[in-house]
Amino acid sequence: MLHIEELSASYGEAKVLTSAGLSVAQGEVATLCGRNGAGKTTLLRCVMGLHPGSGKVSLNGTDLRGRKPFERARLGLGWVPDDRGAYATLTVAESLALPPMRSGWSLEQIYEAFPNLYARRGSMSTKLSGGEQQMLALARALRMGSRVLLCDEPTEGLSPLLVQRVGEILRQAKQQGIAVLLVEQNLHFAAEVADSYYLLASGRVQQTSPADKDLLTYLGV
Amino acid sequence: MRKIALLCGVALVAAGCGGGGPSTSGGGKLSDDKVVFGVLNDQSGVYAQLSGKNSIKAVELAIADYKAKYGDKAVAKNIVVEAADHQNKPDVANAKAAELYDRKAVDAILDVPTSSAALKVADVAKEKKKLYFNITAATMDLTGKSCNKYTFHYAYDTYMLANGTGKTVTDQGAKSWYLVYPDYLFGQDMTASFEAAVTKAGGKVVAKDPAPFPNASGDFSTYLLKAPNLNPKPDVLGTMQAGAELVALVKQYNEFKLREKGVGLAVGLMFLTDIHSLTPDALAGTTYTDAWYWNYDLRNREFADRFFQATGTRPTFAHAANYSAALQYLEAVQANGTDDADTIVKYLEGRTVEDVFLRSGKIRAEDHRVVHDAYLAKVRSSKEVKEPWDYVDVLKTIPAADAFRAPSADCKL
Amino acid sequence: MLQHVFNGLVGGSFLALVALGLAVIFGMLRVVNFAHGAIYMLGAFGALALTGEAFWAALVVVPVGLGLLGMVLERTVVNRLARLDPLYNFLLTFGLTLVLQDLVKWRYGVQSSPYPTPAGLGGSVDFGLFDFPAYRVFVLVVAAIVCFGVWFLLSRTRLGLIVRACTERPELSAALGVNVGRWVTPVFGFGVALAGLAGVLAAPMRAVHPLMGADLIIVVFAVVVIGGLGSIFGSVAAAFAIGVLQALSEAYLDSALVSQILVYVVMAAVLLWRPSGLFGREESPA
Ligand SMILES: Nc1ncnc2c1ncn2[C@@H]1O[C@H](COP(=O)(O)OP(=O)(O)OP(=O)(O)O)[C@@H](O)[C@H]1O
Numbered sequence: 002m003l004h005i006e007e008l009s010a011s012y013g014e015a016k017v018l019t020s021a022g023l024s025v026a027q028g029e030v031a032t033l034c035g036r037n038g039a040g041k042t043t044l045l046r047c048v049m050g051l052h053p054g055s056g057k058v059s060l061n062g063t064d065l066r067g068r069k070p071f072e073r074a075r076l077g078l079g080w081v082p083d084d085r086g087a088y089a090t091l092t093v094a095e096s097l098a099l100p101p102m103r104s105g106w107s108l109e110q111i112y113e114a115f116p117n118l119y120a121r122r123g124s125m126s127t128k129l130s131g132g133e134q135q136m137l138a139l140a141r142a143l144r145m146g147s148r149v150l151l152c153d154e155p156t157e158g159l160s161p162l163l164v165q166r167v168g169e170i171l172r173q174a175k176q177q178g179i180a181v182l183l184v185e186q187n188l189h190f191a192a193e194v195a196d197s198y199y200l201l202a203s204g205r206v207q208q209t210s211p212a213d214k215d216l217l218t219y220l221g222v
Numbered sequence: 223m224r225k226i227a228l229l230c231g232v233a234l235v236a237a238g239c240g241g242g243g244p245s246t247s248g249g250g251k252l253s254d255d256k257v258v259f260g261v262l263n264d265q266s267g268v269y270a271q272l273s274g275k276n277s278i279k280a281v282e283l284a285i286a287d288y289k290a291k292y293g294d295k296a297v298a299k300n301i302v303v304e305a306a307d308h309q310n311k312p313d314v315a316n317a318k319a320a321e322l323y324d325r326k327a328v329d330a331i332l333d334v335p336t337s338s339a340a341l342k343v344a345d346v347a348k349e350k351k352k353l354y355f356n357i358t359a360a361t362m363d364l365t366g367k368s369c370n371k372y373t374f375h376y377a378y379d380t381y382m383l384a385n386g387t388g389k390t391v392t393d394q395g396a397k398s399w400y401l402v403y404p405d406y407l408f409g410q411d412m413t414a415s416f417e418a419a420v421t422k423a424g425g426k427v428v429a430k431d432p433a434p435f436p437n438a439s440g441d442f443s444t445y446l447l448k449a450p451n452l453n454p455k456p457d458v459l460g461t462m463q464a465g466a467e468l469v470a471l472v473k474q475y476n477e478f479k480l481r482e483k484g485v486g487l488a489v490g491l492m493f494l495t496d497i498h499s500l501t502p503d504a505l506a507g508t509t510y511t512d513a514w515y516w517n518y519d520l521r522n523r524e525f526a527d528r529f530f531q532a533t534g535t536r537p538t539f540a541h542a543a544n545y546s547a548a549l550q551y552l553e554a555v556q557a558n559g560t561d562d563a564d565t566i567v568k569y570l571e572g573r574t575v576e577d578v579f580l581r582s583g584k585i586r587a588e589d590h591r592v593v594h595d596a597y598l599a600k601v602r603s604s605k606e607v608k609e610p611w612d613y614v615d616v617l618k619t620i621p622a623a624d625a626f627r628a629p630s631a632d633c634k635l
Numbered sequence: 636m637l638q639h640v641f642n643g644l645v646g647g648s649f650l651a652l653v654a655l656g657l658a659v660i661f662g663m664l665r666v667v668n669f670a671h672g673a674i675y676m677l678g679a680f681g682a683l684a685l686t687g688e689a690f691w692a693a694l695v696v697v698p699v700g701l702g703l704l705g706m707v708l709e710r711t712v713v714n715r716l717a718r719l720d721p722l723y724n725f726l727l728t729f730g731l732t733l734v735l736q737d738l739v740k741w742r743y744g745v746q747s748s749p750y751p752t753p754a755g756l757g758g759s760v761d762f763g764l765f766d767f768p769a770y771r772v773f774v775l776v777v778a779a780i781v782c783f784g785v786w787f788l789l790s791r792t793r794l795g796l797i798v799r800a801c802t803e804r805p806e807l808s809a810a811l812g813v814n815v816g817r818w819v820t821p822v823f824g825f826g827v828a829l830a831g832l833a834g835v836l837a838a839p840m841r842a843v844h845p846l847m848g849a850d851l852i853i854v855v856f857a858v859v860v861i862g863g864l865g866s867i868f869g870s871v872a873a874a875f876a877i878g879v880l881q882a883l884s885e886a887y888l889d890s891a892l893v894s895q896i897l898v899y900v901v902m903a904a905v906l907l908w909r910p911s912g913l914f915g916r917e918e919s920p921a
């Protein structure tokens with residue numbers, strides 16, 4: 002589904018990614034781990050086209066090189082950013098209505114799955130709690146009908162109950178054949194949803210597993 | 223004494239004889255063998271229309287007239303006009319004046335609108351010991367505390383305007399005045415002069431308001447709303463605004479229908495070009511003081527026709543005064559056979575002069591004020607305008623002796 | 636008192652229309668358009684060019700024409716600014732101002748040009764307590780309708796939704812599939828058209844001359860800063876408030892200097908108290 006090869010990226014002189022590669026298949030949740038500052042967010046931004054990177058990124062066999070972010074979104078990339086992507090000038094309902102493609106979950110399905118969002122549909126998005134904002138970001142991507150979700154630490158700062166809820170949603174998405182590239186530091190959570198594990202270190206990605214000693218020591222768990 | 227007279231005579235004869243052959247044409251008496259005028263004014267801003275580039279044309283007409291008059295006998299064979307734009311900024315005026323005198327070999331600077339800029343140029347003239355005829359600035363300081371040996375003030379000043387308009391309008395029965403003025407040197411001077419003139423004529427200033435200058439919004443409606451509600455209600459609104467601000471104020475005066483509400487309009491300073499841009503109907507009935515009017519008599523008209531051929535517009539008083547200053551300077555050079563500044567100053571001081579601009583003209587020795595007749599004018603309505611640009615009726619001539627302030631004790635030449 | 640407030644609202648109308656355009660453009664493009672004052676001036680001269688009498692036609696044709704010109708400018712020059720240092724933003728739009736001013740000077744001279752009050756609006760409207768020139772009432776009504784219309788467009792339509800989203804977070808909006816670039820040119824044109832409209836409205840009551848916009852734009856910048864850069868509601872509210880404040884200070888204070896600098900004093904105070912303006916938000920992270 003999503004295929005990344007020899008991706009490298011830098012900020013000015015500072016190289017962050019050197020030849021990183023990974024693949025996520027349909028219905029697969031791939032977890033990407035790495036220390037703070039390893040370049041996980043950078044990798045997602047490169048995939049989305051928000052940061053320039055060299056290397057090959059393809060979605061469903063379509064080469065994404067040279068495509069603008071909005072084209073990538075329309076091709077099926079769902080952006081769930083680390084800052085949760087809330088707007089101060091858009092209400093919850095407007096946030097859900099913003100993306101031009103709305104072929105995924107219907108509004109009824111969304112509001113049924115996220116009753117909080119329904120209750121607060123008239124509020125400005127940034128006025129929601131952190132957890133609600135996270136739900137809104139996920140809901141938005143599902144409403145768009147994205148084929149691959151790019152989730153950047155969706156459980157960060159969430160209460161255990163809400164972390165559970167995120168897990169349920171991701172499993173639901175998985176069942177619908179949606180691929181998820183999940184950046185996650187919480188290995189307990191990852192263990193519940195993930196099918197595969199990758200570790201990003203020194204600008205490279207290697208496949209690993211939760212039992213892997215390297216991974217555990219690397220994360221300091 | 224006799225010796226000097228003799229020398230002058232010799233010089234005159236020499237100049238006269240020199241006419242015969244170019245090699246001896248008195249050229250030796252002219253600095254750089256030529257006479258150079260420097261027209262220093264606003265060539266692209268708010269005062270560019272009332273003077274600006276067309277003043278250069280006026281000076282060129284004076285040169286042509288001088289050459290036509292003296293032909294081969296002309297002392298100045300080679301006459302050049304240099305122009306510079308001072309953008310109404312005193313510091314620019316200062317630098318440009320020095321450049322004109324030093325590098326362009328200018329013998330006399332002409333024009334220079336904007337009082338603050340005009341005063342700077344007076345300082346430069348004094349320092350360089352070169353002539354300067356100010357035409358378009360209004361400040362009394364040029365013939366007051368900032369006067370100097372090399373500076374002459376032509377055409378008009380705030381006293382002349384206030385004395386003409388303020389006194390006449392009050393005499394005509396408008397006893398109470400509301401004054402609105404731009405809050406800078408010119409406006410403050412004008413207001414002081416007007417208040418003095420109005421009071422002297424038995425009138426009273428019931429209120430006066432400084433308006434922001436420059437007025438960024440171009441909006442004077444606050445004062446126009448206020449005017450009819452003042453207690454006592456003023457008979458006349460006196461505006462000291464100039465150029466584009468005057469145009470905006472008059473436009474809004476009409477919009478608020480103050481004339482219908484019994485508040486007349488008097489204008490401190492107005493040029494022909496202002497009436498042209500407002501259209502006469504916007505100002506119809508307004509009285510103001512003019513230093514010169516192009517269609518006053520046949521002599522003026524003849525000059526105005528030539529000016530029209532050269533520029534496509536009728537001359538303002540500033541244009542005519544620039545012509546006159548250039549002409550009188552050339553006459554002085556001709557009479558003395560030299561462009562030496564001190565000689566010329568000596569020659570001009572106290573002299574009675576007459577030309578198309580200067581009627582009953584005299585160059586006062588005490589303060590270098592050039593006095594001449596001034597005119598009280600009234601704007602016609604468009605129905606009364608029979609010919610393009612013929613916008614006013616001259617109501618009366620203010621004799622030269624009454625038009626200007628007596629020499630000030632502040633001036634020590 | 637009441638009439639001075641009313642008069643202030645009329646003055647505020649011009650500030651509002653120009654500031655609104657400036658705010659919309661800044662929001663969408665992150666470009667501070669210094670040429671906005673020159674556009675206002677072009678609006679007035681546009682009205683003039685359509686021979687005075689055709690005021691009603693000018694009211695539509697001139698803003699539309701200027702809007703199109705704005706779109707051409709955006710496509711040809713302004714869009715190059717995005718990748719450059721903000722200093723170039725200033726240099727380019729300021730340079731544009733000088734070019735436009737000089738073109739008008741060259742064609743019309745520096746003199747104020749006459750423009751009559753439109754037929755039918757020469758009278759006065761009686762408000763009981765005071766009467767007021769009909770044309771000024773008309774200006775206020777037009778400005779109110781336009782401001783309301785823009786508000787409606789922005790808050791109640793899909794177009795407005797997209798513009799708000801792109802204005803607030805262009806990158807995020809792109810990642811959600813919105814073609815941000817496609818909206819940039821029309822929004823720039825629209826902002827320009829608003830300034831043009833203000834210029835047309837100004838022609839019958841103010842002096843029409845090449846520098847009229849240069850004088851106005853400085854106050855408009857203060858207004859925009861007070862309202863909050865890029866905040867549409869803030870700009871409009873601040874414009875009307877400053878208009879009223881100016882009218883009252885001119886009427887009741889005895890110093891022109893004070894009423895002149897009042898707007899900048901208010902600006903400084905607002906900046907000290909709320910650096911991003913009354914209704915502005917801190918720049919959101921990219
Ligand atoms: N805009 C930027 N300019 C310069 N350097 C940056 C920028 N953004 C990130 N970096 C640097 O790039 C490196 C990777 O950053 P990135 O945000 O991708 O890390 P991360 O793995 O997502 O970290 P975290 O777990 O803290 O979210 C870091 O060293 C960071 O300091």
Ligand SMILES: [Mg+2]
Nearest residue numbers: 041042043083
């Ligand atoms: Mg990160």
